[in-house]
Amino acid sequence: MNEAALLVNFLIVGGLLFVTGMVGFLVRRNLIVMFLSAEMMLQGVSVSLIAWGRFHQDLGGQMLALFIIAIAAAEAGIALALILMLYLRSQTLDVAFWHDLREEGQPPYVDQGIPETHREEHKWPRLTPSGVRPEVDQEEQMHRSRV
Amino acid sequence: MxxxxxxxxxxxxxxxxxxxxxxxxxxxxxxxxxxxxxxxxxxxxxxxxxxxxxxxxxxxxxxxxxxxxxxxxxxxxxxxxxxxxxxxRSPVYMAIWFALSLLATSGLFLFQNAQFIGFATITVYAGAIVVTFLFVLMLAQPEGDAPYDxxxxxxxxxxxxxxxxxxxxxxxxxxxxxxxPGRPDASLGPVVPPSALATDQHHVARLGGELYSRHLIAVEVVGTVLLVAMVGAVAIVIQGKSAYVPGRQDGSRIRGRRDAPSASSGGAP
Incomplete structure (x- = not known):
């Protein structure tokens, strides 16, 4: 196995994961999605570290990836507590709510128009109707016991 | 090809x-x-x-x-x-897709003969972190489909x-x-003598030995960081709860929470 080529392959996968997480962090507005994007960036770094560790026949890369996992767990705990507290105060997970913290004199951020949700995405599975609809006896409906 | x-x-x-x-x-x-x-x-x-x-x-x-x-x-x-x-758009689907991506990434780790990291990724990331995020999502955004998504x-x-x-x-x-210009060459050389890491039978044992010999202080520091993070998370929740006044902004959207403080504040020991 060509180790240098293997290293390049894994570095590219790690870079792609990192860049994807970065774009997600910069573009999305849901707090939880932003934090998961940050975790995705950490994953990209871990892939690169492990590839370098294998290339140099050294366990240091795996050590650093292990510590990244531990720090990510600590980060996730604190981030979740913060997100819950922010949600209790603002009733929304939207990070744009906190543009109250902007500097004095800066214009507030205003959405340019939120697209409507598509109705067809809330389609639930339905059974196809079969047979004929039975006659409904009004008298029986009224006097049917509620059990 | x-x-x-x-x-x-x-x-x-x-x-x-x-x-x-x-x-x-x-x-x-x-x-x-x-x-x-x-x-x-x-x-x-x-x-x-x-x-x-x-x-x-x-x-x-x-x-x-x-x-x-x-x-x-x-x-x-x-x-x-x-x-x-x-x-x-849905954050729930986002978490699930991310868990799938984590599974594939840990497959890549296994491919590089990093077995312990691979399984730790599955257990800690996909098993613990993503699921905890999903729990918070259920607490904070149960209706899904928010306009900011x-x-x-x-x-x-x-x-x-x-x-x-x-x-x-x-x-x-x-x-x-x-x-x-930065093409990988082996001129930097292995830090420890190459001992066929790729075909190592006792990989996890060597990883543990390395962890507790060369990186012992780092292990202690990381343990302290985890402890501090735990204390910090609890402190954030306690402080935030006491600073939060229900009904000040839009507290009515929290179901069953408006009448809770009046009962608890009266009967506080």
Whole structure:
């Protein structure tokens, strides 16, 4: 196995994961999605570290990836507590709510128009109707016991 | 295989396949991320797949067919699910796609003979962190489908983010490409003598030995960091709860919480 080529392959996968997480962090507005994007960036770094560790026949890369996992767990705990507290105060997970913290004199951020949700995405599975609809006896409906 | 690659290189104008791959992938991601509400899913998926195929042609080969196919499968699953994760609107689906991406990534770790890291990734990330995020999501946004998931920032945010990402990626790829200035060579050399790490039978035992000999202080520090994070999370929740006055802003949206403080404040010991 060509180790240098293997290293390049894994570095590219790690870079792609990192860049994807970065774009997600910069573009999305849901707090939880932003934090998961940050975790995705950490994953990209871990892939690169492990590839370098294998290339140099050294366990240091795996050590650093292990510590990244531990720090990510600590980060996730604190981030979740913060997100819950922010949600209790603002009733929304939207990070744009906190543009109250902007500097004095800066214009507030205003959405340019939120697209409507598509109705067809809330389609639930339905059974196809079969047979004929039975006659409904009004008298029986009224006097049917509620059990 | 290599003659296809040469033909493709001749067919496409421009400096290399790499630029085309990065540009196409960026366009595909832009169609998904910036226009979260537009029905351009198929188009962007085609662009993303095309970009990955071009990147696959550009990447240097490292081994036999079985290894190559395994790597391509795992890598494309990891990258494609990551792209899908940041471009789905529902945060629940985002977490699930991200967990899938984590599974593929841990497959890549196993591919590199990093067994412990691979399984720790599955257990800690996909098992604990993502599921905890899902719990918080259930607490905070049970109705799903929020308006801020359907819209991004102002119009220039997504192109700028993608441009920054593309520049970062292209710089790194050109640096580490086989004819780039930072191409990997073994001149740095192994820190410890090479002892056939790739075919090591007692890999996890060696990892543990290394962890508790060379990195013992780091282990202690990380344990302290975890403890501090735990205390900090509890402190944040306690402090935040006492500072939060229900009903001040829109407290009525929290069901059953408006009448709770009056009962607890009266009967506080």
């Amino acid at each position: 290599s003659e296809w690659r040469d033909q493709l290189l001749q067919m496409l104008p421009g400096s290399s396949l790499l630029v085309w791959a990065v540009v196409l992938g960026g366009l595909g991601l832009w169609f998904r991320v910036a226009l979260l509400d537009r029905p351009t899913a198929l188009f962007s998926r085609i662009l993303g797949l095309l970009s990955l195929v071009l990147l696959g042609f550009w990447l240097p080969r490292f081994g036999g067919w079985a290894e190559q196919v395994t790597f391509w499968l795992l890598a494309s699953v990891a990258v494609l699910t990551a792209g899908t994760a940041i471009s789905t 359907r819209v991004s920032w102002a119009w220039f945010s997504a192109p700028l983010a993608l441009l920054a990402g593309g520049v970062l990626l292209a710089a790194m790829l050109l640096t580490f490409s086989p004819d780039g």
